[in-house]
Amino acid sequence: MPHIHIETFKPIPFPAQHEGVTFHYMASNVKHNNEHLIATTLEDKEFFLLVKDVPENVLLKSEKITRPAPTYIVKRALNAYASLSQAKVLSSNVNDTSKNIHLEKDASLWNIHDFAEKFPDAKDVRIEVGFGSGRHLLHQAKENPDILFIGIEIHKPSVEQALKQINIFGLDNVILLDYDARLFLELVPSNIVSRIYVHFPVPWDKKPHRRVISTAFINESTRVLAPLGQLELRTDSENYFAYSWETFISLTKARLQVNKNQEIAISSKYEDRWKKMEKNIYDITLINEEESQPLSIEGSFAFSKGLDEERLLALTGSTHKNKSGFVHFERSYKTTDGAILLRLSLGSFERPEHLYVRVDTDITDYLYTKPVPSKVNFMMHKFLDGLLHG
Ligand SMILES: C[S@@+](CC[C@H](N)C(=O)[O-])C[C@H]1O[C@@H](n2cnc3c(N)ncnc32)[C@H](O)[C@@H]1O
The missing domain is CATH 3.30.310 (TATA-Binding Protein)
Structure with a gap:
């Protein structure tokens, strides 16, 4: 960096x-x-x-x-x-500050709030979670020009790399997002996605709460998948496969397929590495059979007014929980123009967001991005407002 x-x-x-x-x-x-x-x-x-x-x-x-x-x-x-x-x-290490010619066009790079404001219109949408080098995502996009591909990745250099490729190949059917895919799914309208690819997710053996596959993720995936749409997990980790399988079969109802060492159209960088090491590769595919209720989320991220410095600074380091999630006040700052700035995490226990809130006498707001408009976040925002303003 x-x-x-x-x-x-x-x-x-x-x-x-x-x-x-x-x-x-x-x-x-x-x-x-x-x-x-x-x-x-x-x-x-x-x-x-x-x-x-x-x-x-x-x-x-x-x-x-x-x-x-x-x-x-x-x-x-x-x-x-x-x-x-x-x-x-x-x-x-800040020598070359020139704009890379292939990054000049960034229409394919959306931010999370673009999706919240207006989800892209397309007849067929496919989502790749954690696209890494982008080899699979870009291959699919080139092969299927009439399908919209949304690639989600939290590693910024990988996003820039994929953006360059999109511009070089002139692809107009790919949108990239640099964000946690688990939260993104909560904004996707119901029944519109034909495939969700999760290829070689990080196994997170020591921090399982960071895993992409969870009951909440599978439930959201099922909601956004069209009838007969598929969620495809591909992994080389026996541990992750066993954990995922357990998670998938704990659903009350699901059509599942398991495959071992099945070839797919394009092998990713990770897959090549595992194949060279002669590791087994496991696939679990969930086929959605149901039509889900439309997505409905309403709420507001407005704050009450007032700056009570003593009250705000006393929150530093504290954690506050309710049934839906938590707010943790990580750090507090005083600004040169008389406001208090708070760095905090807020949201559900598995997928909190890290945010800044600036409290001034006449306005309190998130800097520079608001939480993703999900049901839990709206609830936790209200809770936060109570903590800040009483
Ligand atoms: C092991 S790599 C696999 C990359 C690619 N799918 C492949 O097969 O080569 C896993 C990728 O998932 C990304 N990732 C991890 N958690 C994520 C999340 N919650 N949302 C989006 N991307 C995530 C990581 O940054 C990493 O690039």
């Missing part, structure tokens, strides 16, 4: 503009005075830069939750801040 090591951190007078980048304000961690966030805008992207003391020097990098794609945006912002604050640069 792009970063710069500087000798000492020098705050600048905010707001400021330099090399096309706007720095709005700084937010300083209330408990650790060596960590600051800088609210930044470049082109239409809003995000934080993170400044942190590390042994012997200071690290300037992008902040994880708000980090924008493509990477050149972050690189330009980092260089602009270093130059504006006249920082002495000790080392940097």
Whole structure:
């Protein structure tokens, strides 16, 4: 990830503009005075830069939750801040800040809120979860120009790699999303998807709550699949296969198929690796037989008003649960323009979201993205508003 090591951190007078980048304000961690966030805008992207003391020097990098794609945006912002604050640069991996010609067109890269506002219209939709190198996704898209493919991946460099390929091959039937596929599924209208591919998901043997396959994921998949639509799991991990099989057969009703070492049209990078090692490959296919109820989610992410600093700062480090999920207050910051900024996780126990909330006297809002509009998130938002404003 792009970063710069500087000798000492020098705050600048905010707001400021330099090399096309706007720095709005700084937010300083209330408990650790060596960590600051800088609210930044470049082109239409809003995000934080993170400044942190590390042994012997200071690290300037992008902040994880708000980090924008493509990477050149972050690189330009980092260089602009270093130059504006006249920082002495000790080392940097931010050299090439040019926009990659194949990333200039990013119409195929949607964000989660684009889907929430208007789900793309298509007769046939297929979804690939965790497309990695994109080999399977792009092969399918080239072979089936009349089908819309939605590729979801949380690893940003893989998303950029796939975006380049889409632009090089001029594909207009692929949409990419850099987001947790488990949450994305909750926004997909019912009965419209013909295939969901989950090929070689990370087994997460030590952190099973991070696995893609779960009862909630299978239930959501069944809801979004059209009758006779299929959810395809392909894995080399015997453990993951056994876990998934147990999860699939615990459903009250399902049509399932299991295959071992079955060849498919295109072998992914992972598959090639496992084949070379002569590992077995397992497939579980769920065939949906039912028509589901239409998706209906309504709610609001508006907050009440008021800034009670003592109340807000007392929340730092605390966790609050109810029947649907939880809110955990991770860190608190005071901003140079008089607001309180909170970093928190919110949502269901298995799929929380990491968010920032800025509380000002006359307005409280999420920065820079709101939670995904799911039923649980609307409920947990209300709960959060109560914690912040009473
Ligand atoms: C082992 S790789 C397999 C990649 C590809 N399917 C293949 O067969 O080569 C698993 C991929 O899933 C992605 N991933 C893991 N959890 C995810 C999630 N919840 N939503 C979307 N992508 C996820 C990871 O970033 C990783 O690229």
